Amino acid sequence: MYFQWNYRGDFPNVVAEDVGDVTGDGVVDNIFLTGNQTPDSPFIQHITLVVRSGANDRVTTIPLSQNMGYNPTLFLGDFTGNGVVDILVSIDSGGSGATTYQYIYSLLNDRVHQLFNFEIYNNFYTYQVTYQDDYKVRVISDRNQKKYILDISTRGTEYLNEIYDQNGRLKEPIEGWVNPISGFYPVDFDRDSVYEILVYQSIAGRYNADSLGYVMNTLAWDGQTFNLDRQSIGIFGSDI
Numbered sequence: 001m002y003f004q005w006n007y008r009g010d011f012p013n014v015v016a017e018d019v020g021d022v023t024g025d026g027v028v029d030n031i032f033l034t035g036n037q038t039p040d041s042p043f044i045q046h047i048t049l050v051v052r053s054g055a056n057d058r059v060t061t062i063p064l065s066q067n068m069g070y071n072p073t074l075f076l077g078d079f080t081g082n083g084v085v086d087i088l089v090s091i092d093s094g095g096s097g098a099t100t101y102q103y104i105y106s107l108l109n110d111r112v113h114q115l116f117n118f119e120i121y122n123n124f125y126t127y128q129v130t131y132q133d134d135y136k137v138r139v140i141s142d143r144n145q146k147k148y149i150l151d152i153s154t155r156g157t158e159y160l161n162e163i164y165d166q167n168g169r170l171k172e173p174i175e176g177w178v179n180p181i182s183g184f185y186p187v188d189f190d191r192d193s194v195y196e197i198l199v200y201q202s203i204a205g206r207y208n209a210d211s212l213g214y215v216m217n218t219l220a221w222d223g224q225t226f227n228l229d230r231q232s233i234g235i236f237g238s239d240i
Contacts, residue, residue, distance in 0.1 A: 013037070015044055020076040022107045024084040027054040029107075031087055033072045047072050049089055051107055062112060065119065066101045070094045077186050079115060080221045081194045084108050086115060090184060096208050097179045116226055121199070122180040125228075127215065129176030129203060134168045135160060137176065137212060139203060144228060150203075150212055154238035176205045178215055189218070196220045196229065203233070211236070 016033040023029060035047040047069070049062040069091040076085040084106070091101040104116035128140040135153035140146070153160070165171055183200030190196075197219040203212040213235040219226040 015047070015072050016074045018074045018076055020085045021054075022051060022076065022085055022087055023053060023055070023110050024082075024108045025055050029054045031074055031076065033074060033089065035067070035072065042070050043094070044068065044070065044072060047089075047091060049087065049103075049105065051087075053110070058110070060107065060110070060112060062105060064089065064091075064101075064103060065117075066091065069101060075186055077195045078193060079104060079186070079195050079197070079226075080106065080223075081192075082108065088116075088186060097202065097204075098182045099180045100182060100184055102181065102184045115221075116197075118181050118184075121226075125201075125217065127178035127201075127203075129178060129205075129212075131163065131170055131174035131176070131205075133164075133170055135164065137205070139178070139215070139233060141215070141231060144231060146231060148233045150233070150235060152205075152212065174206060176203065176210075176212065178203050179208070183214075187218075194221075197226060 013034050013036055014032050015035045018031045019028050021028050030052040032050040033047055034050055035044040037044045045068040047064055047067045049064060051060045071092045073090050075088040078084060079086045087105045089103045093099045093101060102116060102118045106113040106115055126142045130138045132138050137150040137152055139148040139150060163171060179202045181199055182202050185198045186195040187198050188195050199217045199219060201215045203215060204210060205212050213233055216232050216234055218229045220229040
């Protein structure tokens with residue numbers, strides 16, 4: 001639910017701010033993230049998106065379903081191609097998987113419309129990570145039914161000996177996983193002033209620190225939602 005009321009004065013506990021015409025009326029608006037910072041800690045709770053109209057000082061408050069974390073930031077950019085900037089909110093979870101939380105909102109004509117929600121994305125984009133014989137890991141992207149084979153033969157003798165026998169056969173089945181969003185970057189690939197989104201998700205092997213690479217999804221607005229435009233996997237190099 002979104003609330004609107006007339007407000008004059010300064011916002012308390014502002015943790016991020018920016019300016020831009022997010023309503024499309026030609027007048028610059030003020031955009032804030034407010035929250036309560038824990039004493040002697042960078043952890044912030046009750047993070048809320050607040051927009052004050054430059055035309056009439058009307059305030060729109062948008063609660064976030066995940067409203068606590070670290071380093072909350074704002075980015076303003078046109079993600080839909082309508083010529084009006086949208087609002088991207090990003091928050092670091094601070095967890096071991098280095099996951100992040102993102103929301104994108106449109107306030108065109110003073111109407112709040114959520115364009116992106118990280119929880120919906122994480123539930124929609126699922127993967128299977130399975131160790132194979134001969135020092136390989138298979139990654140399957142369920143959303144688009146794509147398969148990737150990762151070569152882990154250069155990971156080091158100690159690591160490989162824990163997993164494989166002397167013939168390169170698995171000692172036992174091993175399943176890894178793909179973490180939720182850990183990187184979320186607006187990029188204007190086409191240089192047309194409309195931003196696509198480059199999403200990083202880390203691929204974990206036997207544990208989170210056993211990182212095998214990243215699934216990298218590029219999302220583009222199709223008029224209704226953000227769709228998968230292209231997908232690739234980035235892997236780490238090894239010493240020669």
